[in-house]
Amino acid sequence: MLQETRRGETATADTVDRATELDVKLARVRELLRLRGASAIALSSRESLAWLLGGARVTVPTNGDPVLSAVVAEDALTLHIFSNERDRLVGEELPDAHTATVVDHPWFAPLPGVGSAGAAALDAGTLHETDASAELRAIRARLLPVEADRYRRLGAETAAAVTRVARTVRPGDTEQALAAALSHELIGLGAEPIVLLVAGEGRLDLRHPLPTRARLGRRAMLVVGARRQGLIVNLTRWIGAEPDSEGVGARLLQVEADAFAATRPGRSLADVLADIAASYLEHDFDADEWLRHHQGGPTGYAGRDPRATPTARDRVVRGQAFAWNPSAPRAKAEDTVLVGDGLPEILTTDPAWPSRVVRGLARPEALPFA
DSSP states (O other): OHHHHHHHHGGGTTTOOHHHHHHHHHHHHHHHHHHHTOSEEEEOSHHHHHHHTTSOOOOSSTTSOOSEEEEEETTEEEEEEEGGGHHHIIIIISOTTOOOEEEEEOTTSOOTTSHHHHHHTSOTTEEEGGGGHHHHHHHHHSOOHHHHHHHHHHHHHHHHHHHHHHTTOOTTSBHHHHHHHHHHHHHHTTOEEEEEEEEOGGGTTOSSOOOOSOBOTTOEEEEEEEEETTEEEEEEEEESOOOOTTOHHHHHHHHHHHHHHHOOTTOBHHHHHHHHHHHHHHTTSOTTGGGGSOOEEEOSSSSSSSOOOTTOOOBOOTTOEEEEOOEETTEEOOOOEEOOSSSOEESSOOTTSOEEEETTEEEEOOBOOO
């Protein structure tokens, strides 16, 4: 049944509405139930709920706990929603013509499948999401064409917004002012800024530079994570020139190119990460440079879904989104891409940003200060 549904997905790609999208995704979850011999599963994470419900905004604090849970059974979908959130979710977020049963819960009551109390309330034979986390990641990984189209729009619009802001930046601006301008642009796109990092020239050795009142100076790095309709794009950009006598930036782009080449359908994340780790040494970095910061991994409805580690067994699938972020002292590369059979499709690209071609792909260079 699941294979038949998947074969039919491409044929309905451009015309699928959110109700049809929900049906396709429910079929995937129900195939999981069949394989596990379970009667139902309670979905309670932000990424699973946003995925199932076509990008619905399921939290109130940006990275807070969801305000609903979903119990998927073979013949039913039940949405358990805090009563104070019902009108917004049903009226503004849920797919039109959905056939779910909606059950209200007081704001202080545990939702089925959420926390220890919610897990204890599940019926016998109902899986908790954590019982099938790897299978659910695999189900989310292969994006529907309609999801890929949403992703392309978000990637292009986010990259263009970053360009607009970067072109206004001056060396005397503060990191916090740059972050505020980026946030303003992203929210104007209907996106949630879930990661905003900025480092001026005095803080470029930091891998996760939360913005401060420091001036940018002659060079700056900005990192953006933006979520819209559940999907998350990630990118890193540089502003201002810096002498690079050792060619660190160019060598790091070769590491990134090796990461793209290693990300082939069917390979495990652990194997891909091993290739990335070896690439650092091949391009004259320290052999343990890859240990000094995580390298990224699959993305989609989570910033990394999951982060690639030496023991990660998840396998790359065609049509999956990735955001690798190789880094070295005062250098980093990051964009969001879709995996295919050859070169990846870069989603977070703006033709107005200066670039160079690296092994067939346009990669961003530093934008000069205006």
